[in-house]
Amino acid sequence: MVNLIWAGMAIIGIVYAMLAGTMDKVNEAIFKSSGEAVTLSIGLISVLVFWLGIMRVAEEAGILRILAKGFRPLVSRLFPEIPKDHPAMGYILSNLTANLFGLGNAATPMGIKAMEQMKQLSGTDTASRSMITFLALNTSSLTIIPTTVIAIRMQYNSVSPTEIVGTTIIATIISTTSAILIDRFYFYRSNRRGK
Amino acid sequence: MGIVTSVSVWLIPSFILIVLLVASWKKVPAYETFVEGGKEGVKMAFSLLPFLVGMIVSISILRASGAMEAFIGLIAPLLSLIGIPPDIIPLALVRPISGTAALGMTTELIQTHGPDSFIGRLASTMQGSTDTTLYILTVYFGAVGIRKMRYALKVGLLADVIGIVASIIVVRFVFG
Numbered sequence: 098m099v100n101l102i103w104a105g106m107a108i109i110g111i112v113y114a115m116l117a118g119t120m121d122k123v124n125e126a127i128f129k130s131s132g133e134a135v136t137l138s139i140g141l142i143s144v145l146v147f148w149l150g151i152m153r154v155a156e157e158a159g160i161l162r163i164l165a166k167g168f169r170p171l172v173s174r175l176f177p178e179i180p181k182d183h184p185a186m187g188y189i190l191s192n193l194t195a196n197l198f199g200l201g202n203a204a205t206p207m208g209i210k211a212m213e214q215m216k217q218l219s220g221t222d223t224a225s226r227s228m229i230t231f232l233a234l235n236t237s238s239l240t241i242i243p244t245t246v247i248a249i250r251m252q253y254n255s256v257s258p259t260e261i262v263g264t265t266i267i268a269t270i271i272s273t274t275s276a277i278l279i280d281r282f283y284f285y286r287s288n289r290r291g292k
Numbered sequence: 293m294g295i296v297t298s299v300s301v302w303l304i305p306s307f308i309l310i311v312l313l314v315a316s317w318k319k320v321p322a323y324e325t326f327v328e329g330g331k332e333g334v335k336m337a338f339s340l341l342p343f344l345v346g347m348i349v350s351i352s353i354l355r356a357s358g359a360m361e362a363f364i365g366l367i368a369p370l371l372s373l374i375g376i377p378p379d380i381i382p383l384a385l386v387r388p389i390s391g392t393a394a395l396g397m398t399t400e401l402i403q404t405h406g407p408d409s410f411i412g413r414l415a416s417t418m419q420g421s422t423d424t425t426l427y428i429l430t431v432y433f434g435a436v437g438i439r440k441m442r443y444a445l446k447v448g449l450l451a452d453v454i455g456i457v458a459s460i461i462v463v464r465f466v467f468g
Contacts, residue, residue, distance in 0.1 A: 099429065099445055103346065106354040106389075113359035126356035127349055134348040138341040145333030151311055153329025154322050158315040203304060208428075209336060209435045216436045223440040224433065229447060232432060236388075236425040236448035237455060243420030249399050250416060255407035261416040267462045268421035272455030279450050283443040 141205075148206035152191065161187025175234075175277070176227045178218070185214035189231060196239040208235060230280050237276035241266055336435055343434035347426060351390050360385070376460060379411050383418060388452040391424035414463045422455035 114123040155161055165172075165186035172186060179185050188211035195204035212228060219225040224232075243265050250258040315322040354360055364385060368378040376384075383401065387394045398419040405411040425448035433441060 099441055102426075102445070103350050107350040109359050110350075110353035110355075110357040113362065114353075114357035117358050117362070119356065119358045122356040122358075123353055126352040130349050130352035131345050134345040135341065137348070138337055138344050141340065142334060142337040145337050146330040147333070149333040149336070150326035150328075150330035151308060153332075154315050154320065154325045155311045157320045157325050158311060158318050160311055160314055205431065206333065206336075208432055212432050212436045212438075216438070222438055224438050224442050224444050228433075228438065229442065229444045232428065232444050233447045233451060235432070236423050236428050237451040238421055238423035240420050240423075243416070245395065246398065246416045246420050249402055250407040250412075253402050253407045255412075258407070260408075261413055261420065264413070264417045264459070264462045264466050265420035267466075268417055268455060268459040271458035271462075272421055272451055275454040275458075276447060276451035280447045283447055287443060 144202045145206050145209075148203055149210065152188070152207060152210060155191075156184060156187070161191065164190045175230060178225065178227045179215070180218075183214065183218070185211055185218065185227075188214055192231075193234065193239060196235065197241050204235075226284055229284070230277070233276040233280040234273065237272040238269055239273060240269060340431060340434055343430045347430045348390075351393075351426075355390075355393065375464075377411060377414070379405070380414055380418070380460075383415055384456045387418060387422055387456065388425040388449060391427050394419060394424065410463070410467065413467055414459060417463050418456060418459045421459050422452050425449055425452055 110123060114120045152161075161184060162182060165182060165184075168190055169181055169186070172190060173179070173181060176186070176189065179189075188207050192204050192207040192211055195207060208231070211231060215225060215228050215231070218227070242262065246261065246265075247258050250261070312322055315325070361382075364381050368381055371381055372378050379401065383394060383397045386397060398415045401415040402412045405415075407413075407416070425445070429441070429445060429448060432438075433444070
């Protein structure tokens with residue numbers, strides 16, 4: 098499906114540009130955006146190196162295990178396939194915590210580590226049930242405090258920059274709960290089909 | 293606001309403090325372990341590069357061609373019939389595919405309509421309550437080499453739709 102979306106976006110864009118005469122803009126976008134993507138990846142190095150370093154220390158010091166133990170009841174219900182005390186649990190928790198506080202920069206490296214651990218558990222290049230649940234949680238956003246948005250609102254002189262925290266939390270709860278339910282629905286459906 | 297921002301600001305340094313204290317207490321070679329873990333980050337960033345270039349270029353082609361705007365123009369009257377303000381539609385459509393584009397649009401909407409307008413509040417809520425599904429999918433699955441995504445994309449995109457609709461309903465209900 099991702100192949101279809103990826104090719105589809107480019108195909109629709111190019112065909113539309115042929116008809117609308119915007120080919121020069123498309124041409125420019127191809128080279129400019131690939132440059133931007135490289136800048137983004139290079140920019141990720143700093144965050145990845147720092148956080149993966151710190152997280153390795155946390156793992157060696159046993160902090161991830163303690164974290165995983167504390168929240169075990171809740172998280173093991175969401176991820177029934179992951180053995181208790183497995184390092185994946187610790188990384189999942191660190192990722193979820195960072196997300197809750199709107200620390201996207203710290204959340205990404207921990208999320209990747211969590212994925213890596215889950216891949217070791219499944220041992221294939223097919224997404225496992227836990228991976229998809231984890232992805233669903235991340236894509237629906239778990240942010241309680243949308244720091245970036247508050248900053249933008251302050252910049253444009255909002256009377257009350259934080260007044261949207263309440264609506265954001267409600268909308269987030271709805272979208273995250275739905276994500277979990279949709280994830281479960283597709284899991285049981287694909288199970289019934291025997292995939 | 294004071295408490296909220298200071299929690300966010302204190303969280304990371306405090307976490308680092310605890311990690312380093314516990315590591316030193318348990319006689320873990322903290323610096324060497326940090327460097328070992330950090331090396332992985334370099335490799336990871338480079339393995340992500342082709343995934344990000346591919347995805348971002350494809351999205352840019354779609355946006356630069358004007359196809360996206362044309363599509364929005366086409367469905368805007370329909371959506372405004374069911375109470376979705378036309379100004380917010382581009383943001384709603386872009387949010388799942390491009391994080392930077394969505395942030396740019398949110399900023400622009402807040403700038404033009406004012407942060408305390410209905411549109412400004414709605415854009416703020418929408419930006420905060422869903423995340424860039426395509427980016428997360430690209431990065432997380434790309435980094436660990438997952439090829440078969442199964443139903444992951446469907447779940448992510450459906451959750452986005454619900455998040456966007458929920459934002460509209462909640463903001464309308466709370467702020468009127």
